Amino acid sequence: MKNAKSTTGTRKRAAAAALLAVAALSLTACGGGDDKKKPVADVSMETDSGKAATVLDKPFKKPDLVLTDTRGKKYDLRKETKGKPTLIYFGYTHCPDVCPLTMNNIAVAKKELSKADQDKLKVVLVTTDPKRDTPGELGKWLKGVDSDFVGLTGDFATIQAGARQLGISIEPPKKDKNGKVVSMHGLQVIAFSPKNDAGYVLYDEDATASDYTKDLPKLIKGENP
Numbered sequence: 001m002k003n004a005k006s007t008t009g010t011r012k013r014a015a016a017a018a019l020l021a022v023a024a025l026s027l028t029a030c031g032g033g034d035d036k037k038k039p040v041a042d043v044s045m046e047t048d049s050g051k052a053a054t055v056l057d058k059p060f061k062k063p064d065l066v067l068t069d070t071r072g073k074k075y076d077l078r079k080e081t082k083g084k085p086t087l088i089y090f091g092y093t094h095c096p097d098v099c100p101l102t103m104n105n106i107a108v109a110k111k112e113l114s115k116a117d118q119d120k121l122k123v124v125l126v127t128t129d130p131k132r133d134t135p136g137e138l139g140k141w142l143k144g145v146d147s148d149f150v151g152l153t154g155d156f157a158t159i160q161a162g163a164r165q166l167g168i169s170i171e172p173p174k175k176d177k178n179g180k181v182v183s184m185h186g187l188q189v190i191a192f193s194p195k196n197d198a199g200y201v202l203y204d205e206d207a208t209a210s211d212y213t214k215d216l217p218k219l220i221k222g223e224n225p
Contacts, residue, residue, distance in 0.1 A: 052211035053191075053201050053225040060199035062086075062192055063162035067126065067154035070139030075152055077124070077162075078197070085220040086122040086192040088199070090163050090170055092129035092183045093141040098205055100145070102189065107146040109212030117220050120194070124150045126159055128170045128185040166190050166199060195222035 062078050069075040077088075087106060091099035106123055113121070125142065127133035130153045133141075138151030153159075156172055163170050168186035176182050191201035201219065203211070215225035 051225065052203055052207040053215055054203075055224050056200050056202060059193075059196075060166050060190060062197050062199065063088075063165040065126070065152070065158065065162040067152040067158065068135055070135045070142065070151045072135045075150070077152070080150075081122045081124070081192070082197060083194050084122045085120055085194045085222065086124060086197075087189055087219075088124045088126065088166070088192065089189045090126045090128050090159070090168055090185050092127050092173075092185075093133050093137060094129060094181070095183070098187060102187070102205065102207075103142075103145045103149065105207065105209040106189070106212050107149070108209040109216050110146065112213050113216060113220070117217065118148075120220055121216065122150060123148075124152060126152045126162065128159065128163075128183045129173045129181075130154060130156050130159060131173065132181070191219050193222040194220070201225060 062081070065077040067075055067077070089099075089102060089106075091102065093099070103123075103125060110118055110121060110123070123146070125138070127138060133151075133153050135151075135153060138153055142149045142151045160170055163186070166188075168188055168190075170183070170185040173181050173183040187205040189203040189207065190199040191203070192199045201215075201224070218225050
């Protein structure tokens with residue numbers, strides 16, 4: 001897996017760069033590459049405030065995804081997370097750096113919440129590498145991060161279509177020149193409001209545990225961070 005350049009550079013350039021990133025949240029994650037297809041979503045952002053979060057003034061609809069969870073059970077994303085503050089991330093368990101860092105940052109921040117707020121929050125990892133990320137593998141991996149996090153796997157085409165509903169590009173895993181399987185995918189975390197189930201806040205890979213710790217109490221209430 002090769003880390004490509006940040007889609008935003010620095011958070012101080014977030015407004016300008018994130019607009020391009022959301023217009024084509026590209027394959028700048030694990031493996032790099034170019035995405036020639038534009039996402040189906042069209043969004044815009046507030047002016048840069050120097051914050052890790054980018055508040056979207058044209059929120060995403062929650063993806064219509066029915067996949068398989070770590071217990072091997074059918075999981076209807078819209079139904080299971082309806083009316084709940086939800087963070088969704090597309091990544092994979094064999095990722096050596098960005099994916100585990102992102103999920104662990106969220107896990108660290110979640111522990112700072114009250115028990116009541118922890119119970120409200122839904123954190124969902126949708127694999128971009130379903131062939132290797134079986135329900136069992138996802139469950140084992142997430143147990144080391146936060147056993148309450150939801151892991152979803154299934155047909156790659158279905159996952160890819162769901163990601164594109166959020167403007168996030170992913171491609172089927174493939175071998176690099178060294179024969180190692182890599183997964184190319186967008187790095188963004190999308191936060192959905194419990195008030196209307198809309199994805200109204202975007203975080204890029206620069207977001208830290210401290211950023212999530214500061215923002216989660218507001219996200220749980222459906223407020224702007």
